[in-house]
Amino acid sequence: MAEQTDAKIQQEPKGLAQLAKPKGSGKELDNYTFDNEGIKVNVRIIYYKGDFVPTYEVSVRGLSEGTRLVLNNLRTELITTVKLDVTDIMDQRKQQEVRSKFEAKALQLLSKNFPSLSEADKRVLAAYIIQNSLGLGLLEIPLHDDALEEIVINSSESPVWVYHKKYSWCKTNINMDSEDATYDYAAMIGRKIGKQINMLNPFMDAHLTSGDRVNATLYPVSSFGNTLTIRKFSKNPWTLPYLIELNCISPQVAGLIWLCMQNELSLLVSGGTGSGKTSFLNAISCLIPANQRIISIEDTRELTLPSFLQWVPMVTRESNAEGKGEVSMLDLLVNSLRQRPDRIIVGEVRKQREAEILFEAMHTGHSVYATLHADNAHETISRLTTPPISIPREMLDSLAGIVVQFRHRRLNIRRTLEFAEVQKGGDVNVLHRWDVKTDRINETGKMITLANTLSLYAGMSHKEIESDIAEKAKVLSWMVKKGYKDVNTFGLITSRYYMDSDEIASLAAKNASIDLEA
Numbered sequence: 001m002a003e004q005t006d007a008k009i010q011q012e013p014k015g016l017a018q019l020a021k022p023k024g025s026g027k028e029l030d031n032y033t034f035d036n037e038g039i040k041v042n043v044r045i046i047y048y049k050g051d052f053v054p055t056y057e058v059s060v061r062g063l064s065e066g067t068r069l070v071l072n073n074l075r076t077e078l079i080t081t082v083k084l085d086v087t088d089i090m091d092q093r094k095q096q097e098v099r100s101k102f103e104a105k106a107l108q109l110l111s112k113n114f115p116s117l118s119e120a121d122k123r124v125l126a127a128y129i130i131q132n133s134l135g136l137g138l139l140e141i142p143l144h145d146d147a148l149e150e151i152v153i154n155s156s157e158s159p160v161w162v163y164h165k166k167y168s169w170c171k172t173n174i175n176m177d178s179e180d181a182t183y184d185y186a187a188m189i190g191r192k193i194g195k196q197i198n199m200l201n202p203f204m205d206a207h208l209t210s211g212d213r214v215n216a217t218l219y220p221v222s223s224f225g226n227t228l229t230i231r232k233f234s235k236n237p238w239t240l241p242y243l244i245e246l247n248c249i250s251p252q253v254a255g256l257i258w259l260c261m262q263n264e265l266s267l268l269v270s271g272g273t274g275s276g277k278t279s280f281l282n283a284i285s286c287l288i289p290a291n292q293r294i295i296s297i298e299d300t301r302e303l304t305l306p307s308f309l310q311w312v313p314m315v316t317r318e319s320n321a322e323g324k325g326e327v328s329m330l331d332l333l334v335n336s337l338r339q340r341p342d343r344i345i346v347g348e349v350r351k352q353r354e355a356e357i358l359f360e361a362m363h364t365g366h367s368v369y370a371t372l373h374a375d376n377a378h379e380t381i382s383r384l385t386t387p388p389i390s391i392p393r394e395m396l397d398s399l400a401g402i403v404v405q406f407r408h409r410r411l412n413i414r415r416t417l418e419f420a421e422v423q424k425g426g427d428v429n430v431l432h433r434w435d436v437k438t439d440r441i442n443e444t445g446k447m448i449t450l451a452n453t454l455s456l457y458a459g460m461s462h463k464e465i466e467s468d469i470a471e472k473a474k475v476l477s478w479m480v481k482k483g484y485k486d487v488n489t490f491g492l493i494t495s496r497y498y499m500d501s502d503e504i505a506s507l508a509a510k511n512a513s514i515d516l517e518a
Contacts, residue, residue, distance in 0.1 A: 017138040017181065020159070020173040022057060023048050029167065033061075036144040037127040043145065045167050056162050056170040058141050060128075067125075074109050075129050081105060095209055102130050136185055138174050139230075143212070149232055149274075153182050155225025168412050179219060182226040186216035195318065207300045208233075237304040238279040239286055239490040241479040248276070249416040250441045251480075253432050255472035256419065259465070260400055260450070261287040262498070263458050264343075264367040270374040271405030276414045277371040278302050278347065280405050285369060286487055288343050290495045295336040297329060298347035306491025312339065333357045337366070346370035355389045362398035377402045377420035377428045385426060393426035400450060402428065408436070416441065421450045471505050478508035492516060 030045040040061040045054050082105050106126040110117060117125075131140040142151045142162050150163035153176055160174040176182050186197050189206050197204040202218040211233035219225050236242075240254045260267060261284055269284075271277045282303050288294055294311045296303050305311050314336065319326035329346070330353050336344055337357075348371045349355050362368050374380040380402050384391045399422045406417035420428040433444045447465070454460045460468065475497065479485065484493055493514065497504040507514055 017160070018175050018177060019058065019138065020175050022173070023055075026055070029054055032147075034145055034147075036141055037131065038124045039127055041141055041144070043147075045164070045170065051171070054164075054167050054170045056142070056164065056167075056172045058173060060141070068128075070113075071125060071129055072132070074106070074113065075132050078102065078106055078109060078129060079133055099130060099134060102133060106130060136188070139185065141174070142172065143208075143210075143230070143232070146235065151228075151230040151232070153185075153226070153228040155179070155222075155227070156182060157225060166412070168409075179226045182228055183218065186214075186218075186226070186228055189214050189216070194320075196321065205299065211301055213300050213302070233302060234279065237487050238276075238283045239485055239487055240283050240476055241485040241490060243280070243283055243416075244476055245480050245485070246414075247439065248414055250432075251473035251476045252469065253416060253419050253441055254476050255469040256431070257284055257401075257403065258287055258472045258476070258494075259454070259468055262289075263454060265400035265450075265453065266362050266368045266398060267401050267403060268349075268370055268372055268380060268399060269403045269405060270372045270377070270380040271417070272373065272375055272407060275405040275407040277405050280403060280416070281345065281347075281369060281371055284403075285343075285345055286491045287494055289498050290491075292342035293340060294343045294345065295339055295341040296345040296347075297332045297336060299329070300347075302347065303345065304487055306488050306495075308488070308495075309491065312341075329354050330357065333361075337361060337364075341366060343367045343369065348372065349389070352389050352391075355384065355391050356395075359391060359395040359398060363395070374404070375406075376404055377418050377430055380404070381422075381426050381428055396422055396426035397424055400453065406434065415439075421447060423449045471501070475504055475508045478511060481511065482513060484514070489516065 026046040026048040028044055028046050031043070033040060033042050035041070042059045042061060044057040046057055047054050082101055103126055106129045107122055110122045110125055114122075131137065136143065139151060139160070142148050142160070147165050148162050149165060152161045154161065156176040156179050160172045160176070162170050162172055164170050183197075186204060189208060190197050190204055192209065193206055195204055195206050197216055197218060199218065202221040204214070204216040206214040206216070208214060208230070213231040213233070215229045217227045240249070240258070243249045244251055244254060257267070267284070269277045269281050282305075285294070285303065285305055288305075288309065290309055292310070294305065294309060296311065296313045298313070299316050301313060301315055303313065314332045316329055316332060317325065317327040330351070333346070333354060334357060344361055344366050346354075346358060346368070349358060358368055358370060372380060372383060374383045381396065383389060384396065385393055401422060402418070402420045403416060404418040404420075405414065407414050415434045417434050418430050419432045420430040423429055429445050429448060431443065431445045431447055432441050434441045451462055451465060454465055479490065479493060484490060493504060496514075504514075
């Protein structure tokens with residue numbers, strides 16, 4: 001492939017990002033490949049002498065430097081020949097149509113310039129051209145690596161960094177050409193969803209069409225240069241069986257949370273930044289019965305629920321350049337109460353009025369689930385009852401429990417740190433807490449308020465509660481063994497459980513497979 005294109009090299013147009021050449025020898029920690037829309041990418045995780053963090057080193061198979069130079073020339077020709085309206089770029093419903101137009105023209109140009117290339121090679125080169133025309137160029141490489149959680153640009157003076165699920169923060173061999181290049185990426189992302197970033201508005205919260213969250217800042221607000229932070233959206237959303245398999249939570253605590261969800265008790269998920277709050281919220285939301293209406297409210301769409309649920313996802317919207325058209329979290333919360341929801345899911349509670357509406361919804365019979373930044377159950381109550389949120393402690397009686405998520409940075413693990421019941425007057429009783437020494441969740445308290453609530457509304461005795469939690473724990477462990485972990489399969493089995501718990505419990509006891517088509 002490279003030999004046929006090298007002869008046509010003239011001059012490389014200025015790009016937005018470049019791959020640095022390997023430094024030389026180092027201690028290799030890992031080596032793997034993945035597919036980037038047909039482009040084979042090789043990754044080496046390597047420690048170079050004198051560095052304190054590993055380097056995430058990428059190379060593209062079959063795509064030499066010469067090939068890249070020629071493809072950049074073809075990219076320029078492609079952009080000038082494909083006619084598009086601004087609305088075509090901004091309308092997410094037309095994204096596939098726009099991509100198809102570019103792909104057809106790219107294949108035409110490749111056939112004209114390199115008639116002897118195979119169709120497979122043409123499609124690989126077309127994918128590269130499209131990613132550099134419509135996408136984020138070389139940043140598309142880490143975006144397609146499922147082993148990564150975050151991609152960040154700190155300035156054009158330092159390399160792009162990534163957060164690897166196994167190796168934590170790593171430098172990469174991807175470098176930005178200039179501060180303008182970082183700005184161009186941010187502006188491109190913003191244009192596609194109708195947002196702007198400029199010197200008057202030097203911050204931008206946005207998302208890619210894939211759902212990945214994006215934050216951008218401009219110099220001099222960020223002193224070293226323009227920044228871009230991309231938090232990747234999980235293509236396989238977390239479910240409780242996934243979390244149990246990773247030892248993030250025990251089957252017993254997951255069974256207790258399932259019991260709360262089944263009986264429509266409201267829960268808060270708290271934790272620090274990057275602790276997995278939204279992932280855990282997604283996991284427990286899959287436990288909602290199929291015969292109930294769900295309204296979710298987020299700043300950026302992150303939740304993914306089973307496809308058969310009656311689910312209405314809603315997202316906020318910032319005002320336009322004239323300061324009009326804003327749709328806030330509060331607007332959506334008030335509106336959701338008019339849609340007769342059975343369950344309301346809120347991405348994150350930040351302000352007093354949002355919290356007030358949320359707890360009013362609980363008091364009027366709605367089951368509510370939300371996330372909040374707090375490091376433990378007691379701090380969660382403190383955050384809710386002190387400025388800026390300042391909810392009266394009496395309102396907390398409608399909240400059944402608090403799940404606290406924790407990220408251990410040194411060990412690079414996430415765990416459910418605590419599960420606590422909320423008692424009358426807003427006190428908490430921590431029922432389960434994770435022990436870092438044993439890496440296990442231990443029982444630390446006896447259920448009181450939750451037991452009374454389940455007795456009052458579900459007619460369950462203490463013995464029946466314990467039996468039900470044990471049964472659910474066995475069913476969850478069975479799902480882990482059988483690999484029933486994806487969102488739709490997990491949701492389907494829990495819905496079947498609500499219809500006939502004896503059937504699912506029997507299958508779990510026998511370790512038998514389930515007919516998902518039945």
